[in-house]
């Protein structure tokens with residue numbers, strides 16, 4: 178779809194890590210987020226209307242309009258619904274003109290906290306970068322944290338936004354890395370995904386280097402990100418797990434961590450990793466955050482749905498029961 182739109186001078190705007198393999202139905206059903214979500218929104222936010230076949234065979238169609246005040250908008254049964262309420266067979270999604278200009282920067286901060294402060298100030302100015310990809314953990318950056326920042330759109334607007342954002346980064350102690358580093362990041366952003374998708378098993382099982390890895394992608398109130406990160410590091414260290422990377426994606430409230438633990442041959446590593454992730458997600462929820470902002474719940478996170486939604490889970494279960502009494506659509510997912 179992206180290629181076809183590009184031929185006509187448009188873009189889809191949705192640019193997930195998994196762009197080479199993701200489908201529109203899957204992206205809507207997980208309310209997926211892409212690299213340029215900062216200006217184009219999540220896949221769910223781009224959906225104007227859709228058509229879906231419900232478990233009883235009836236066809237549900239919602240109106241393709243940007244705003245309506247005529248009852249509950251049933252597209253939200255399908256956006257983030259992970260295929261549990263119906264199968265999306267058609268969708269009308271917002272597309273965008275190809276940007277006139279894109280600017281890319283790579284900025285090194287001495288610490289995660291220093292970079293986090295700069296990003297918060299950029300957003301407080303009302304700027305909306307197309308891309309914010311910020312993280313620590315790269316050995317080549319000597320313990321610092323790198324911010325990849327992009328603006329795109331109309332030439333004059335981009336120039337003005339870039340100027341303000343870079344002056345904030347300069348003032349907050351950031352140092353600009355070579356332009357090649359920013360270009361490399363942009364060029365390679367889907368390469369790792371391609372490799373990963375060829376070996377999907379790697380995600381939760383032992384890598385060829387003998388390390389089990391897992392990720393968390395959580396949403397928190399902005400004021401809670403640094404306190405959560407600090408508490409999470411204590412939990413991770415106490416459990417003997419390694420924090421390989423922590424970072425932000427798209428906006429300051431969306432926080433991720435990559436964890437790893439060596440397999441010492443006693444079959445305990447994977448269990449320790451799973452228990453650590455569970456403890457971190459419970460902490461996020463008790464701090465007012467959400468356990469997952471982009472990949473969906475699936476089966477893996479289903480046991481956290483009760484704490485995530487409280488009575489809301491029961492409401493979802495009742496809706497599911499009415500629409501899918503025999504639980505034929507993705508049983509076990511999302512706690513159904």
Ligand SMILES: Cc1cc2nc3c(=O)[nH]c(=O)nc-3n(C[C@H](O)[C@H](O)[C@H](O)COP(=O)(O)OP(=O)(O)OC[C@H]3O[C@@H](n4cnc5c(N)ncnc54)[C@H](O)[C@@H]3O)c2cc1C
Pocket residue numbers: 192193194195198199200201202203204206207208209210211212259260261263264265266370373374380471472507510
């Ligand atoms: C390495 C890796 C990187 C990832 N990076 C990102 C990222 O950058 N951003 C992001 O948001 N996600 C990411 N994901 C998660 C996921 O790949 C994406 O959300 C992707 O968009 C899902 O699309 P898919 O076609 O692969 O869906 P699938 O994985 O096939 O399906 C996802 C869910 O949607 C349901 N579904 C699929 N099609 C339909 C349909 N037509 N109607 C109803 N339900 C349907 C499925 O039943 C399933 O529950 C990543 C995953 C991996 C493994």
